[in-house]
Amino acid sequence: MGQVGFEAVSAMALYGRDAECDAIDRLLAGVQAGASASLVLTGEAGVGKSALLAHAVRAAAGRMRVLHAEGIRAEGDLPFAALTQLLGSVPLGSAELSAPQHEALRAALALGEAPAAGLDRLATGLGVMNLLSAVAGERPVLVVVDDAQWVDAASRDALVFAARRLQRDSVGFLFAYRDDDDRTRPPDLPRLPLSGLDVAAAARLLADRGIRMRRAEAERLVELVQGNPLAMTDLTAEDVRRLTRPDRGPEPPPIGSVLEGAYRERIDRLPPGTRRALLVAALLKEDDGQVLHAALARDGLALAALGPAEDARLVTLSSGTAEFRHPLIRSAVAQLARASDRRAAHRVIAAALAEEPGLTAREQRAWHLAAASYGPAEDIAAALEECAQRAVGISGYASAAAAYERAAQLSVQRDKQATRLLGAASAAFHAGQTARAATLLDRIRTFPPGQEDVRCEAEALRGRLQSRRGDPLSAYTGLMAEAHRLREQRPDLALMLSANATSAAVFAGRGGDALASARQAAELGGTIGGPYALYSRCMLGGVLALLGEPGGERLLDEAFALLPLDDLPPRILPLMGDIAFAYVLFERFEEAQRIHRLLARAATRRAAAGLMIWPVGEQALVDYRLGRWQAAYAGALEAERLALDCGLDNETANNRQLLGWITASRGRAAECRRYVDQVLEQAASSGARVFDLLACCVLGHLEMGLGHAEQAAEVLERAREMAAAFRFGNLTHYQWAPELAEAYARRGRGSDAQPIVDLLAAAGERSGKPLVLALSQRCRGLLSDDFEEHFRLALELHERAERPFETARTQLCFGERLRRRRKRSQAREQLQAAWRTFSTLEADCWTERARAELEATGVKVSPRAVTGADLLTPQEVQVALQVAAGASNREAAERLFISVKTVEYHLSHVYRKLGIASRAGLGVALAHD
Structure with a gap:
């Protein structure tokens, strides 16, 4: 919405809004002081959201640069339409953007073509983030988005990404959403809900309009319109008297009918030409004055035809265009018009747009032609398909889905209709619209046989969809059936289906099925060759590792080398x-x-936030296992945030289970249980049974660290049952076995522990992995009277395994047994080594156990001194690690998907906390991690 629009609604009343104004003023003050902040205003239509945005704009005038946009229902399917409104006055040269970000923004704003390989879904968001940061370097920036529920999904994703990521850049965000559309509102941004005015505020509003009421009448009106200020502003004195009569009956009409009735009466009283002109204006953007003039001229009208609508307080005529006094009026005009009249209005707009240059005008014309069409029209379908292809190229998936689907409806030929429906389903899936994608895929199944590529891709997508929606087993079954059908005639397609089936089976907890599909994919790969064939062999190696079966490591090495x-x-x-x-x-x-x-280099080079999830999240797993827990925790948090940004629910859960492991190891019980609850919730909603197994392993590990062996045994027994049912035999990833054996040993249940020890020993002999062998020897040491040799052998194996936490646990177990045999001197050696490792890792519960054991040997242990590194936040750790590795501030910002200012801000805190003057000392200061 433009500045004029904000002024038009500002009189709509900031009655009774002192608290809300204070909240906005605090946000503006913080932004002016250098912070970045966001606030989402929510409430029903007409409750005063636009008026509060107008207050913010007035308060920021002269002190901040205000960028504003308005969601328009008719433009919800045009990718980056709102972003173009918002950034139209901001030259891209204002910021030193990386090439991918500059390319993404140029494509999004229709200033250039998208690259042939397409753009990462969040590349535009990164460009927006850095552009706003650069502009705010000159003067603080306020981004204002009204009717955000109607903003196109691509613009909304980019803006929300920037709002989440900007921290110390003097950029503020205000979004206004209607209450009745929770699907599009970001759940994690601060929210300010608006309710209706109370009786006193409503009475002041009406009095200022010259309408005096008794208290009882005011109460009746507030109850009737739920305190909605727009309703009270738009009702005439006669309306108010009629609505507050005591004989109206007990049931008040819904607020929507009150407003619709008020607008309908005004619209119906307008001359026919004014109604036609008003409808054309309602279907256009408010700043399309030139197109409005041309469209009206084609209908034999001029802008003056809207004069009676201005007199009726529906629009404001200014600067050669018409602006609706409130977005609700625009909606009412379009919704109250007859279908034939809407089609006629779309036709004259499309004719006017034919004279306009540029890609945006061409796309808008295609949509208006589609809205005016009564039946199939291949030329319009082709134009919409072109819009969809461009939207996919710039990651505007929701817009692409709408364009492809409408193109399919207008298609004349069945083969083109099927192809366009597949495009719509794929785009809907990538936009997170899973129900819509499923409906579109069902329609493809009704088509006669043929078009194997389309059918294959549709079934592959159906499998991914079923996995996401909670039925990975059905996904596996459907994918394998289609793979068998295509095995002989199209082995390349069958390979893709088999690989997708493998992922579905793993998530479903079907290890045997995963192995069968992975073997089929590898066999098919042997007949076609190429990178996908090599990947399929690597995947088979990974599945064998997951199941604890032999042969996987050699297969993986051979394929990866090629x-x-x-x-x-x-x-x-x-x-x-x-x-x-x-x-x-x-x-x-x-x-x-x-x-x-x-992967990290590729993700940085392409500004691909989605691709960065894997190197960050999986590196966090490596860091955890190698004992770099500070980096692991920071990395897992960053990967979780990236997965949330990308809408990847299973990846979000995967990083949360890793955060569960880290917090369990550190004894942070409440935080760990919160992560486990979130993982279990995802397992239930997605059917990803593998997360049930992982969650049980995490909880068992937590209980062991807290010294609750009985509770640990209960949950680890469930993990053992699931691992056996799933055939997931990897005992170092699903680490239930050594935990359960220790829990049994500590409860004096040696006979229950012995079969698990034998299982570990057999797995160690089969794999030859030092860690598995070390864990089996640790467990033997817990059970054997002649324990010393087992523990010493375990420690020798640990030296080759690179797992310091597990080494320290073995040292703790060894020291405990030595102390109980009264070998205090030897016990102290083991316990002190364990204490040092636990203390360095900040494994607080384990540190406390080692301390208690040491004190029982007569040794007093001082608490570990808190260092500056302990005080670093996770993001400060991420920044410090990047800079310590040699990255410049800009390179660190690009790798972490934050702004340079945020890097500088965190670095200043890192230097202060670590007591160093520059980046030269970072490596040494962080060495303890």
């Missing part, structure tokens, strides 16, 4: 995270980190 890492196809890059995870399963951390570095 992958062209310097020239990977873009579509295979995200799959590299699976290969890195397979190496983690084999405890091959250096190879995993090599892949993480490759």
Whole structure:
């Protein structure tokens, strides 16, 4: 909404809004002081959201640069329409954007073409973030978005991403959303809900309009319109008297009918030409004055035809265009018009847009032609398909889904209709509109056989959709059935389906099925060759590792050695995270980190926030296992945030289970249980049974750290049952076995522990992995009377395993047993080593246990001194690690998807907390982690 619009609604009353104005004023003050902040105003139509935005604009005038946009229902399917409104006056040269961000913004604002490989979904958000940060370097910025529920999804995602990420950049965000549309409102931004005015405020509003009322009448009116200030502003004195009569009956009409009735009467009283002109204006953007004039001229009208509408207080005529006094009036005009009249208005607008240059005008014309059409029209369908393809290229998936679907409806040929429906379903899936995608895929199934590529892609997408919606087992079944059907004639398509089926089976907890589909994919890969074939062999190696079966490591190494890492196809890059995870399963951390570095470079180069989830999240897992817990916690939090930004629910849960492990190891019980609850919630909603298993392992680990062996045994027994049912036999990733064996040993249940010890020993002999062998020896040491040899052998194996936390746990167990045998001197050696490691890792519950054991040997242990590094926030850790590794401030910002100012802000805090003067001392200061 433009400045004129805010002034038009400002008189709509800031009666009774002192608290809300104070909240906005505090936000503005903080932004002027250098902070960044956001606030989401919510409430029903007409409750005063626009008036509060007008207050903010007036308060910011002269002190801040105000950028504003308004969501328009008719433009909800045009990608980045709102962003174009918002940034139309901001030159891209205002910021030193990276090439991908500059390219993304140019494409989003229709200033250039999207790259052939497309854009990452959040690349535009990164560009918006850095552009706003740069503009705020000259003067603080206030971003104001009214009717945000109607803003196109691509613009909304970009703006919300920027609002989440900007921290110390002097940028404020105010969004206004209607209460009745929770689907589009960001749940994690601060919210200020608005209710109706109370009787005293309503009486003041009406009195200022010359309407005097008794207290009882005011109460009746407030009850009738629920204190809605727009309703009270738009009702005439006669309306008020009629509505507050005591004989009206007990049931008040809904507020919508009150407003609709007020507008309908005014619209119906207008001359026919004014009604036609008003409808054309309602279907156009308010700043499209030139198109409005041209469209009216084609209908034999001029702007003057809107004069009676201005007299009726529906619009304001200014600067050669018409602006609606409130967005609700625009909606009422369009909704109250007859369908034939709307089509006629769309036709004259489309004719006017034919004379306008540029890509945006061409896209708008296609949509208006579609709205005017009565039946199939291939030329219009082709134009909409072009709009959809561009929207996909700039990651405007919700807009692309709408364009593809409407193009399919207008298609004349069945094959083109099927292809366009698939495009719509794919775009809807990427936009998070899973129900819509499922409906579109069902329509494709009704088509006769043929078009194998379309049918195959549709079934692959259906499988991913079913996995996301909570039925990965059905996804597996459907994908494998289609793969078998295509195995002979299209092995390339069958390979893709089999690979997707493998992921579905893993999530569903069907290890045997995952192995079957992975083997089929690898067999098919042997007949077609290429990077996907090599990936399928790597995937099979990973599945074998997950199941604890032999042969996987050799298969993985052989296939990975042949992958062209310097020239990977873009579509295979995200799959590299699976290969890195397979190496983690084999405890091959250096190879995993090599892949993480490759992915991180690619994600930075392409400004691909979605691609960065895997190198950040999986590197956090590596850091956790290598004992770099400060970096692991910071990385897992960052990966969780990236997954939330991208709408990847399972990846969000995956990073939360890692956060659960870290917080469990540190004894932070409340935080750990919160993460576990979130993981279990995702498992229930998505059918991802693997998360149930992981959650039980985390809870068992937490209880062991807290010294609750009985409670640990109960939950770990459930983990053992699930692992057996799923055939997930990897005992170092699903680490229930050593935990349960120790829990049994501590409860004197040696006979229950012995089969688990034998299982660990067999797994260790089969894999030859030092960690598994070390854990089996630790457990034997817990059960055996002749325990020393077992523990010493375990510690020798630990030296080769690179798992300091597990080494310290073995030292703790060894020291406990030595102390109970009265070998105090030897016990102290083991316990002191364990205490030092636990203390360095900040594993507080384990540190306390080691301290208690040491004191029982007669040794007093001083608490570990708190260092500056302990006081760093997770994001300060992320920034410090990047800079310590040699990154410049700009490079660190690009890798962490934050602004340079935020990096500078965090660095200043890091230097102060660590007591150093510059980046030169970071490496040493962080060395303890």
